[in-house]
Amino acid sequence: MGGKLAQSKARVIRVTSFDVAEAAGVSQSTVSRALAGDPVVSEATRLRVAEAALRLNYQVDENAARLRTGRTGTIAVVVVCRPGEDRKDLNPFHSALLASLCGAASLRGYETLVSFQDGPDNFNGRYEEQRKADGLTVIGTTENYAAWDYFRALGESGMHWVCWGAPFDDVTWIRSDNHGGARLATEHLIAQGYRRIACIGSTTSPQRQFGERYDGYAAAMRDAGLEPQLVPIDKGLPREDQGRRAVARLIAERTPFDALFAVCDPIALGALEELKAHAIAVPGTVGLVGFDGIRAGAWSSPSLTTIEPDFRAAGTMLVDKLLAGIAETEHSERRVPVHLLERESSRRAG
Amino acid sequence: MGGKLAQSKARVIRVTSFDVAEAAGVSQSTVSRALAGDPVVSEATRLRVAEAALRLNYQVDENAARLRTGRTGTIAVVVVCRPGEDRKDLNPFHSALLASLCGAASLRGYETLVSFQDGPDNFNGRYEEQRKADGLTVIGTTENYAAWDYFRALGESGMHWVCWGAPFDDVTWIRSDNHGGARLATEHLIAQGYRRIACIGSTTSPQRQFGERYDGYAAAMRDAGLEPQLVPIDKGLPREDQGRRAVARLIAERTPFDALFAVCDPIALGALEELKAHAIAVPGTVGLVGFDGIRAGAWSSPSLTTIEPDFRAAGTMLVDKLLAGIAETEHSERRVPVHLLERESSRRAG
DNA sequence: CTGAAAGCGCTTACAG
DNA sequence: CTGAAAGCGCTTACAG
Numbered sequence: 001m002g003g004k005l006a007q008s009k010a011r012v013i014r015v016t017s018f019d020v021a022e023a024a025g026v027s028q029s030t031v032s033r034a035l036a037g038d039p040v041v042s043e044a045t046r047l048r049v050a051e052a053a054l055r056l057n058y059q060v061d062e063n064a065a066r067l068r069t070g071r072t073g074t075i076a077v078v079v080v081c082r083p084g085e086d087r088k089d090l091n092p093f094h095s096a097l098l099a100s101l102c103g104a105a106s107l108r109g110y111e112t113l114v115s116f117q118d119g120p121d122n123f124n125g126r127y128e129e130q131r132k133a134d135g136l137t138v139i140g141t142t143e144n145y146a147a148w149d150y151f152r153a154l155g156e157s158g159m160h161w162v163c164w165g166a167p168f169d170d171v172t173w174i175r176s177d178n179h180g181g182a183r184l185a186t187e188h189l190i191a192q193g194y195r196r197i198a199c200i201g202s203t204t205s206p207q208r209q210f211g212e213r214y215d216g217y218a219a220a221m222r223d224a225g226l227e228p229q230l231v232p233i234d235k236g237l238p239r240e241d242q243g244r245r246a247v248a249r250l251i252a253e254r255t256p257f258d259a260l261f262a263v264c265d266p267i268a269l270g271a272l273e274e275l276k277a278h279a280i281a282v283p284g285t286v287g288l289v290g291f292d293g294i295r296a297g298a299w300s301s302p303s304l305t306t307i308e309p310d311f312r313a314a315g316t317m318l319v320d321k322l323l324a325g326i327a328e329t330e331h332s333e334r335r336v337p338v339h340l341l342e343r344e345s346s347r348r349a350g
Numbered sequence: 351m352g353g354k355l356a357q358s359k360a361r362v363i364r365v366t367s368f369d370v371a372e373a374a375g376v377s378q379s380t381v382s383r384a385l386a387g388d389p390v391v392s393e394a395t396r397l398r399v400a401e402a403a404l405r406l407n408y409q410v411d412e413n414a415a416r417l418r419t420g421r422t423g424t425i426a427v428v429v430v431c432r433p434g435e436d437r438k439d440l441n442p443f444h445s446a447l448l449a450s451l452c453g454a455a456s457l458r459g460y461e462t463l464v465s466f467q468d469g470p471d472n473f474n475g476r477y478e479e480q481r482k483a484d485g486l487t488v489i490g491t492t493e494n495y496a497a498w499d500y501f502r503a504l505g506e507s508g509m510h511w512v513c514w515g516a517p518f519d520d521v522t523w524i525r526s527d528n529h530g531g532a533r534l535a536t537e538h539l540i541a542q543g544y545r546r547i548a549c550i551g552s553t554t555s556p557q558r559q560f561g562e563r564y565d566g567y568a569a570a571m572r573d574a575g576l577e578p579q580l581v582p583i584d585k586g587l588p589r590e591d592q593g594r595r596a597v598a599r600l601i602a603e604r605t606p607f608d609a610l611f612a613v614c615d616p617i618a619l620g621a622l623e624e625l626k627a628h629a630i631a632v633p634g635t636v637g638l639v640g641f642d643g644i645r646a647g648a649w650s651s652p653s654l655t656t657i658e659p660d661f662r663a664a665g666t667m668l669v670d671k672l673l674a675g676i677a678e679t680e681h682s683e684r685r686v687p688v689h690l691l692e693r694e695s696s697r698r699a700g
Numbered sequence: 701c702t703g704a705a706a707g708c709g710c711t712t713a714c715a716g
Numbered sequence: 717c718t719g720a721a722a723g724c725g726c727t728t729a730c731a732g
Contacts, residue, residue, distance in 0.1 A: 015479075016725060027703045032727060042701060057507065059479035064726035066413040067708045074463070079452070087453035088662040092645060095445040102429070102448070103437035106466035113424070113463050116456035129365075129409035131709095157407065269649060295442060295644075299619060301651030312438040366709060377719045382711060392717060414709035417724045481725095 015058045024052035035060065066131060075110045075322060076133035077101060078125060080140030080147040080165070081118040092294065097139055097164060100315030108319055110134075117147060125154045125161065135160035135322045142167050142206050160325045162318055167206040172325065174317045174334050178209045178291075181307035181338035182216025185261050185289040188305070188340055190224050192348045194259035194287045197221065198229045200246040200271060201263035205233075213263045213291055229257075233267065243270025251278055259287035259346075265294045265306055272300060272345065288345040302344035309338045365408045374402035385410065416481060425460045425672060426483035427451060428475060430490030430497045430515070431468040442644065447489055447514065450665030458669055460484075467497060475504045475511065485510035485672045492517050492556050510675045512668055517556035522675065524667045524684050528559045528641075531657035531688035532566025535611050535639040538655070538690055540574050542698045544609035544637045547571065548579045550596040550621060551613035555583075563613045563641055579607075583617065593620025601628055609637035609696075615644045615656055622650060622695065638695040652694030659688045 017035075021028040026045060034041045034049035041049075052058075066072055079098060081087050090098070102112045113133055117123055123146075127133040138151050142165045152171055155161055162172045189197050199217045202210045218228035231250060233242035243262060247270075250257055262268035268290030275282050282288055282302055290297060293308025314336045324331030367385075371378040376395060384391045384399035391399075402408075416422055429448060431437050440448070452462045463483055467473055473496075477483035488501050492515045502521055505511055512522045539547050549567045552560045568578035581600060583592035593612060597620075600607055612618035618640030625632050632638055632652055640647060643658025664686045674681030 014725090018725085028725090029704080029727080030702060032725095033702085036727080040701065045701080057479070059476045061417070061725050062480045062482050063413045063416040064708090064724070067411070067417055067710085067725080068727045070708085077464075079449075081453075086662060087456050088450045088665045090446070090449035090453060092442055092446065095449040096440070096442065098452070099429075099440035099445040099448055100438045102464045103431075103440060103466050106437050111463055111465045113461055114427075114452045115461045116453050126409045129407070130412045132412050295646045296649040299646040299650040312436060315438045364709090368709085378709090379711080379720080380718060382709095383718085386711080390717065395717080411709050414724090415711070417709080417726085418711045420724085 014061075015056045016061070017058070020049065020052050020056055020058050023056055024048045070131065072132060072134050073110055074133040075105050075112050075319065076125075076127035076136045077112050077114045078136065078138045078140070078151075079114065079116045080138060080144050081116050082141050082143055083118045083146075085118065085141075087116040087118065093292070094140055096311055097314060100311050101137060101139065101318055102315075104312075104315035104319040107316075108323060110319070110323075118144065120146065120150075123147060123150045125151050125159070128159050135162075135326050137161065137318050137322055138163040139165055139318075141165065142208075145206075160322060162322045162325065164314070164318060167208065169208065172321065172334075174314065174321060174336060175209060175212075176309040176314075177335040177338050178212035179216035179219070180335075181291060181309070182213040182261065182263075183220040184338070184340045185291065185305075185307050186217045186220035187224075188342070189259045189261065189287050189289060189346060190220070190226070192259075192283075192287055192346055194346075194348065195226060196229075196257045197226065197259040197261060197287075198231050198250065198255070198257045199261045199263065200231045200233060200243060200267055201261075202233050203230065210263045217261050229255075231260075239264060239266035240270035240273070243267035243272075244274040247271045247274035247278075257286065260289075262288070262290045265290035265292040265297050265304060268304055268306070268345075269296060269300055272302075272304065283344065283346050283348050287348060293341055298343070300345075302347075305343045305346035306341050307338050308341045309336045311336075313337060364411075365406045366411070367408070370399065370402050370406055370408050373406055374398045420481065422481065422484050423460055424483040425455050425462050425669065426475075426477035426486045427462050427464045428486065428488045428490070428501075429464065429466045430488060430494050431466050432491050432493055433468045433496075435468065435491075437466040437468065443642070444490055446661055447664060450661050451487060451489065451668055452665075454662075454665035454669040457666075458673065460669070460673075468494065470496060470500075473497060473500045475501050475509070478509050485512075485676050487511065487668050487672055488513040489515055489668075491515065492558075495556075510672060512672045512675065514664070514668060517558065519558065522671065522684075524664065524671060524686060525559060525562075526659040526664075527685040527688050528562035529566035529569070530685075531641060531659070532563040532611065532613075533570040534688070534690045535641065535655075535657050536567045536570035537574075538692070539609045539611065539637050539639060539696060540570070540576070542609075542633075542637055542696055544696075544698065545576060546579075546607045547576065547609040547611060547637075548581050548600065548605070548607045549611045549613065550581045550583060550593060550617055551611075552583050553580065560613045567611050579605075581610075589614060589616035590620035590623070593617035593622075594624040597621045597624035597628075607636065610639075612638070612640045615640035615642040615647050615654060618654055618656070618695075619646060619650055622652075622654065633695050633698050637698060643691055648693070650695075652697075655693045655696035656691050657688050658691045659686045661686075663687060 017031045021031045034046045221228040231246045290306040297304030367381045371381045384396045455462045571578040581596045640656040647654030
């Protein structure tokens with residue numbers, strides 16, 4: 001009975017364009033044209049219709065409109081999560097990227113239809129076929145390989161999509177300028193007078209950006225006549241712990257080093273803690289630069305020099321690349337610009 | 351010509367339920383029933399239909415389905431921005447809340463339709479009338495009063511909505527347990543032996559939580575027989591600067607204090623910087639507790655003791671309260687639980 | 701400039 | 717268990 005009542009209440013009197021037509025004394029098709037701003041309707045009619053629509057509190061039923069036109073004005077956004085992970089606990093990077101994406105779409109006149117997906121029972125990228133969106137953006141954790149395989153396969157069928165974070169290169173992606181950023185970081189350390197600069201990172205991580213950052217670092221080192229040196233991270237640990245372990249290992253092995261480039265900020269912050277634990281002065285004895293520009297780096301002691309991608313650009317580039325794909329327009333950019341955020345951890349006097 | 355070409359390509363061969371019907375040798379209505387899982391169709395038929403649908407790559411046109419049923423399975427989320435502010439540059443708090451909300455909706459089987467709104471030309475909360483969503487959640491900056499007035503007025507018309515961040519109390523909101531959290535913070539400082547505890551905050555801010563936090567602080571002080579003392583923040587400045595200024599003023603005025611409770615973490619971090627600039631030991635000479643549990647506080651030196659709201663709960667509570675409103679069910683919770691995150695800035699030996 | 705009509709692709713009573 | 721038919725509320729040729 002409660003259910004029936006609720007249902008009958010839900011079936012509230014809907015105002016349709018026919019009601020507006022009657023109130024304005026015109027036909028339903030004229031209402032549609034007038035409200036859509038078709039210049040063919042006379043100003044007087046448009047006004048009468050607009051007034052009636054306002055008075056009746058009329059809104060176009062978008063489902064009916066879309067059924068006719070096929071246009072949705074919507075971009076689907078899928079956030080890939082770790083299976084079993086709490087969907088409500090997205091990390092700050094992905095939260096910021098999601099927000100940037102939604103904001104950029106909004107500026108282009110699109111709404112975003114967001115869903116979180118973590119397993120085969122809820123994978124869905126068929127938004128175009130379902131007529132729920134004009135295209136798809138996929139972001140989220142790199143680690144969910146099943147998800148990325150699913151979307152890569154879907155893409156074969158010609159749907160419009162772009163992504164950030166896929167573990168492979170043969171899809172349409174946007175990424176930070178990792179190579180250029182790592183080069184910036186390394187050249188900065190060299191300019192500060194550091195010479196034995198090690199890189200805490202990985203060349204084999206599914207995180208493509210880690211490899212790209214190592215490459216940028218190594219290129220800058222070689223250009224300066226210096227020997228690149230990789231301190232590999234231990235898989236499966238939290239990033240901070242990977243940083244701590246890497247430094248602990250360097251010290252235990254008595255490897256000489258006077259600076260560290262960490263392929264991401266959390267690794268750098270962990271490394272910083274371990275250096276402090278060993279009473280190694282930063283930046284006095286060892287210089288340190290991270291990558292990503294996370295906020296926490298501004299409050300560490302010393303504050304962390306880092307490479308900061310332009311996040312706002314990230315959202316815009318994803319949206320613009322997607323829209324270009326839909327419109328079959330050229331759009332060659334796919335690297336988000338980065339800049340050096342120089343703080344204390346790399347500031348060596350002289 | 352390019353436009354025409356693009357259009358003709360867009361008008362790609364759509365697979366409908368009639369195509370599936372033909373392929374499976376049944377009627378269109380049977381296809382609809384079979385794919386919807388109607389138990390009335392025979393297992394053999396269901397299999398034939400499912401196979402044909404898969405082979406033809408068929409997906410239900412959700413616009414047509416919704417036009418018939420009226421259900422959307424979608425929650426609209428409006429993010430209120432500052433007018434003129436870059437929509438792509440949402441602060442970490444709102445990014446996290448947005449992500450939490452989308453994730454929570456996802457767990458309840460809903461997708462979220464996100465839009466960013468900042469001015470009268472793009473205000474839109476008419477998602478139910480437009481049949482784009484079953485209800486609305488509004489989050490974002492408190493400062494955009496025009497936006498909040500718009501949504502409050504809309505709410506009068508009986509639409510389903512809940513919000514976080516409105517500058518008034520007479521709407522359906524979810525908030526942190528600000529009073530309880532401030533009490534926790536204050537009692538913690540008292541337990542650590544601090545007595546002259548000042549509160550950096552405001553009792554008149556449109557940010558309702560600031561007033562609630564001051565009240566909780568004041569209540570805890572009085573319960574302990576101590577005198578509450580408010581250090582008001584200067585309007586219109588970045589939060590960090592408000593913290594710096596407040597501490598500078600306390601020192602300039604030679605007001606005695608041995609601890610500070612800041613009504614939010616950024617204010618606390620600014621206060622911490624100013625204390626350090628004056629060589630005042632934290633927590634040795636002055637104890638400090640913030641509110642919000644932002645990540646940066648974990649990396650400050652000393653790290654910041656704070657009150658952390660349960661963000662995951664925030665998204666869930668918003669979604670559940672909205673869904674309860676739609677279903678006309680009881681849902682009385684509206685305070686997100688908080689807990690004390692004890693770190694270094696308040697840890698006084700003895 | 702306006703109206704009558706077709707049709708977008710479904711779901712769901714109604715019959716059988 | 718299945719099919720024929722109505723109808724959800726629009727947009728847009730087609731006529732006038």
